[in-house]
Amino acid sequence: MRSPPRVRAVLLDIDDTLVDTRAAFRFALGEVLGEWLPHLDAAGLQAATLYWAADPGGHFRAYTRGDLDFATQRRRRAADLHARFGGPSLDDAGFGRWEAAYEAAFRSAWRATPDALGLLEALAAAGLAIGAVTNQDSAYQRAKLAAVGLGGRFAVLVGLDVLGRGKPDPRVFRLACDRLGVDPAEAAYVGDELDVDARGARDAGLIGVWLDRHGVRGSGTRPDDVPVVGGLAEVPALLGLADGSRS
DSSP states (O other): OOOOOOOSEEEEOOBTTTBOHHHHHHHHHHHHHHHHOTTOOHHHHHHHHHHHHHOTTOHHHHHHTTSSOHHHHHHHHHHHHHHHHTOOOOOHHHHHHHHHHHHHHHHHTOOBOTTHHHHHHHHHHTTOEEEEEOSSOHHHHHHHHHHTTOTTOOSEEEOHHHHSOOTTOHHHHHHHHHHHTOOGGGEEEEESOIIIIIIHHHHTTSEEEEEOSSSOSTTSOOOSSSOEESSGGGHHHHTTOBTTBOO
């Protein structure tokens, strides 16, 4: 049996890894849909929520590539949503109101995932350096972590604004490793997106770990090219930690 990998540092995704962003955006979207698309029934609200999450226009991915700024990608997503589900056109003033309502509701619903604090405490107790890599603005994500009680636990946080590009660009992962003072081969990265997180980190030379919380991605067959965990509580064992310490 292959021995668990030995690492000196662990890098973590934030959204839907440490923070339950999925629940927060559902709440926020429900708030704006109730105001702007009040004709939608329960099935329509569910379909609109899934449409927003899927982002078929690829606007958020364009943002992570540095092709769009954050406000533009969100406005385009809102416009696509309204066009698809019969909402009104949003002029500058309308989108300003839409954005303000969405953002206020979104922030009010931020919560840490139930297993986030336990993992961070286990990694710290084991003497591992801890960092975060995120496809959002660094200051925004620091505020999010602070709001959910996880602030101050990361030696580095590399956001989209640092290089102007996000994951899966290998330079993002390698920069985080460099700032932690470790070689990529000495670091593990854990995130909830198979390609952007786990495979992106692997291709950058790290141990890329896929956090598959829901067990429903793709065909349901676990990939054999990256390690997979169903929750953050499984990460210490994967990394060879025992009771929060290393031998």
